[in-house]
Amino acid sequence: MNKKLSRNQTFLLITVPVLALFFCFNTLPLIKGLMYSFTNFKGFGSYDWVGMRNYADLFTDARVGKSYLFTFKFALVATILTNVIALLLALGLNGKIRAKSALRGVYFVPRILGGLVVGYIFGYIFTYILPAITGGSSMLSNTGTAWIAIVIVAAWQSIAQTTLIYISGLQTVPEDVYEAGAIDGATGWKSFKELTFPLIIPFFSINMVLSMKDFLMVFDQIMALTKGGPAQSTESISYLIYNNGMGGGQFGFQSANAVIFFIVIVAISVFQLNFTGKKEEQL
Amino acid sequence: MKKRFFATALVAAMLIGTVLSASGCSSESSDGKTHITMLQYKPEAVKAFEKMEAEFNATHDDIVLKIESPNDAMTVLKTRFIKEDAPDIIGIGGDVNFSNFLDADMLMDISDFEGLSLIKQAYLDIDKNLEFVPMDGVYAVPYVANAAGVLYNREMFQDNGWEIPTTWQEFMDLCEEIKASGQQPLYFGFKDVWTCLAPWNALACDLAPADVCRQVNKGETKFIDEYPEVAEKMLELLDHAQNDPFAYNYNDACTAFANGESAMYCIGSYAVPQIQSVNPDMDIDSFVMPGCDNEKDNILNSGVDLQFCVTNECKNKEAAYEVLSFLLEDSTIQTYLDDQNAVPCKDTEFKLSPALDGMLDYINEGRVVDYQDHYYPAEMSVDAQIQTFLLDGNVEKFLNKFDTDWVRYNRDIIRKVQEYEEKGGNE
């Protein structure tokens, strides 16, 4: 390398290997996965091409349909719950309190813990501690309540980060906004609705996009808490793809499911980004 | 400054890597010996296999045996197959995974292995039945079997003067009697869906034809005609369960049974070590699930829990056979039995766990039938379907869905079976 490289050459020399690496470990397997979605591949051994059969089946498979319904219901409720609690918590933690940083530190702890282990611990609490306190039965054993338990655990973990983002949003609101508002008689809920919230809308939309995407891909919590039960009422799409694709012999079929899931996630994200696009640019 | 920090961190990380890899894998086979790797799927038996491995290597100079017992072994094994890096010998259960591996041409015909003559015919038949379509040759050495039925607390039974039931009516009466005495007859861990299969299999052995799945694949019958009694008796069992059986998992149920919270527990003999880990002094015995109205019609539910197969990728068949012969030696089997609660498939007398006392006659007479779920495709999740059914109690809805799902999940197999039938294949 005697000759000096031009700026563009340097950039190209950086970008091409990176793209190659990315292609090799992302696009190539994706293409192979797409290919398998047209086969009855079990994951090993010999297989046959089955054309569009997997896709046709996908749309008539009650179990797949149920898992999509569950995943969306779960993601929607968890997103709303997480954001409401996180916003309240952020307002509190941003208030005139003592031990502010210590409290913030404690509330952030759930974010750093691994989802699987957290799920195991909560599983024990739902099975033994809660029924003993309430005198009822375990939430996890009832098809009507098991999904709520998963919402609780997923929210418990994700509230930490969401709160933090709201706090940083609230800190961008200058103090004099409130003072000006107070003169106009805006306090409490009114002050929040009319002054604070409009100012933190960009943070609100970020949180909505981030939590929605995470919740749609929910896996660890289900693996640890219910394994899709009771009565297959909590099978998320990711869980079904993993469980039947790797564990069962449905690799080809579940590849087709994954392809559809990929398209759905892209579609939702594009929609959300378009929806909030203008606000994002303000940042 | 920053740069140096990064460089240091990276070097340190790579150093750990080298150290770990160096300690991780032993020196490669430049020693002129034959290396045989084996992967077995029972992590709870790892101690027994470590002993067996050491014993083998101490007595064989030319072959080095390495036994792996990873967690989540079936995933590991499948990924090894995908990688085309299969171990020489695999120790798996006689279940649908075996059928699938066989169907995908992963296993070697070992019909010329002499040790096969030492195995009880009943277990060889069970393995034969697991082939989707009958194949030429033998592909597995059944090693140990387990049995499922009802475990009971011998001390509680003696204290209360309860008797072992031999018919369904006696069983239900006993449950009532136990309940009337203020104690808990049964405990279930139905949160883990697979535990639903334990009583299901045991009842299905008594009440449905052993080859019902094969008959359905041939189009000769339907599950709705064969399974209603099994399903109804499952619901009857549920009446005698603890409060909210779907809240507790396998471990919880074992713990509760070990602590004397219930008199009986419908599960397989494989649960005994787990139960005794909670209460080492517990006196456990078992009896065959009395699903029929006549003692003579009851059959013990017993399947191959562990069998050894040689994979197609094994390069040294002779060495693999040497390992198999070693595993079949009486002393090796006893090592395994001392650690695990199992029934050997070898046709020799062994000292069995007292927890199998009540099943012994059936075992010796060969009155055994394989687990029905060994024929169910894993992705159909029959266990979860049974759980669903137990929660809503609708027999007809459950079995209709069973029939529809069966056709859907098995269509490639059904096609194969029917092609085979058309070609005039016969059993």
Next chain:
Amino acid sequence: MKQKNKVAATTNWPLTILLILGCVTVIFPLYMAIVIAFKKPSEMTNDIGGALSLPKSFSLENFAEAMRVTDFWHSLGYSVLITVATVVLAILLHSLAGYAIGRSMAKSKFYKVSYLYIVSGMFVPFAILMMPLVKQTAQMGVDNWFGVILCYLVFYMPMNVMLYTGYLKNIPIALEEAAFVDGATTWQTYWKVIFPIMGPMHATVAVLTALGTWNDVMTPLVIMSGTGANTLPLAQLTFQTQFGTNYNLAFASYLLALLPILIFYLVCQKQIINGVVNGAVK
């Protein structure tokens, strides 16, 4: 300044107390884990008093056994190795990529497409890549910790490249031009000028990548299978085998698996919190 004093003077005590009480929701699960980890199987009962009560003795027996069962030090070693190497390489590689792409995106279609191509990788579910990746890493001979690192470098590339290009927009190009005038190449300019300036973003990338890789189970499970090596979360699967769950041992092991990152959090709390916020907001 005056206002600050006023704020401190009028502490909202009810709110403070409410928030302190709220901490129970965070601490209670951890308390449960600790209590169970110290008990013996025979001390476990299915009722409330027994479940909540403190263990009879604080013996470290369960922990010692858990460390043996999970081969703790080896597993920890692999976790540290994979996380540290991934983080360091991610910072070096992704920042470079972010720089090259970010500085050329506006002018060149190639880079614009490259950017969208990489960022769109964010939406690919891991499930679809899993099985082909297993086969591929094995064929390439990297079905080990090194392959796991390569996979992580690709999985985190979309997010990190997006973060770096975003951050780069705030760094005026004039800074670089000054260096060019002195005769430095683009490469030299990057390391001398841009790389240090992106310090805050390095911290963010480090924190986000580290949290993700440290807690991940699936990738090492499928890629490292059969090498006999475990990461710390992977080792916890030992307690999920159908026929061998022992809550006390398992919880002792869970705590051991949580401990390193908790300690790390206590030490670098500020950086971690800032990192996570920047990652989401930038």
